[in-house]
Amino acid sequence: MAALTSFDRRRVNGPEESFTPVFDLEDSPPSTKPGKRVGRQPTDTRSIFLQPGLISQANGSAYIETERTKIACAVYGPRQSKNTSYSEQGRLNVEVKFTPFSCTRRRAPIRDAEDRSLAVAIHQALLSSIRLELLPKSTIDIFLMIIEADGIEGCVASGAIAASTALAVAGIEMLGLVTSCTACITGDEIWLDPTEEEARTSNGTLVLSCMPALGTVTSVWQNGKMETSQAITSMEACEERCTEIHSVVAQALLEHANKNDDTSNLS
């Protein structure tokens, strides 16, 4: 069975089966002790690099990098909906793709469940911010390419920020910019913006997306176990960070718009 499913005549094929290398654990340095965060304070987030408008073929695009997480996002549209019945409202279509080399294990180029759950999470985060009622019969396509992943929660948060930035570059009407932040519960502490390693060793994780300009939450995605009080405290902490991220996004968009003005004035 495996041989049948792994062969794909649309691609250059390798051997029927191959395995991720197994590492000799004796040689590796001892893994970090749980309970104490290494390198960062519990409320510290990683710095964000955000570059709007890198993909010239798209209507709007953004590239985001938060240390190891690297995501490119492009917005195509609003364009005519094809193969769908008439709809009064515009449709929002989010597709997420991992590059085969984005994770520790190689991801074979077949769509799996993780792509879709990520796409749904980002779709939810953005949906209520876009004025789809202004775009009847049209579709907005948002494509995200995860070049390197450092935890699925981080991908949702960075992906939502990149997608909202790309929508703004594309000039699509929104009620506000969406920003997103993650938190995890380790022991009794709340750690913001966890890495893959930290999220794995935690009790529970939470991704909060909101529109800081309006003070409204657009989506909360919670996994694992945490007490209600912990969930509320981490949501408050995330919301505070989202306001800071909002100014980063606004600054990046402003610089992008100014740069484009300069070049069009010169030509």
Added chain:
Amino acid sequence: MSPCSQGGGPGGMALPSTAINIASTSSLSSTQNEDLKAAIFQRLHPRVYLERFLAENVRPDGRLEEEWRDIDINVGSISTANGSALIRMGKTTIVCGVKAEIAEPELDHPNEGFFVPNIDLPAICSSKFKPGPPSEEAQILSERLNDVLVGSSMLPLSSLCIHPGKSVWVLYVDATCINYDGNAFDAAVLAMVSALRDTLLPQAAYDEITGRTICSPPTSKSKPGVGLQLDESRLPIGLSFGLFGGKHVIADPTSFEEPLLDTSISVVIDGRGSFLPLIKSASGFSRSTKEDMEVDSSQQKHATTTNQDDALLKCIALAKTRHQVVRECVYTVGDSS
């Protein structure tokens, strides 16, 4: 009078600037209005638009016919890959990552590893491509890249052997296009070669008793990763050209120019300056040959007109000159990192 209706035939107007001037005088003369009208003209009559630029010996992006776009290479930025490279060729952007896995060798080649190059042209890179399985274009490109990289014999497959008959390395070389602005072939060859030059394999040992292959971790100081045994003199470089209107040879075509070309020619040269498979495709005519340059060009004579044959020789001459520049570009990146 509207410029669009006049520009219907190829002989309508002579210069690209004329089209823009007439467009602007019709109403408002702001820069934005001119830009918009030029863009509309470009969309409606792409062929005439390009012809008028070429009549002035310049291309829509400001390059000369035989001018190439700048290349920017960045290696080793992806920590989850064994080796990686990001290439920007003008606006065309390709990321390539190498992932090494372990497999059992094939029975008839017990000490040869596997080398699996693929390219993906996802929907993110251009509105030309749709989401879903690889498009026809991506399939053709992957096949070509496989031919070029395997055909160049730059990497002896026997160097990927860990234990004969039991355990070998599989190198998955995956390139993804992030922004498609034409000439993905050249960019993909560069990205793949640069990523392979950056690749480090962990030191591996096959345990006869347990039948498992154990690797030393990449962080290990006593047994650091080792680079691939690449034959530097055989690293291929792709150089693509387009033929337009029977007489213009365009180097490094953009995504706007590509669909308008009569013929596209890709010359592949390796590190020693010798030629590898040459790929030429025209409307309804496509072929790739594996002979050397002399045989190749003499064969083309039968199939094409003399005019195109001259163009072919011109492409080869231009490719030779450009090859030096690109080669230096690739080598300096690898050495500085």
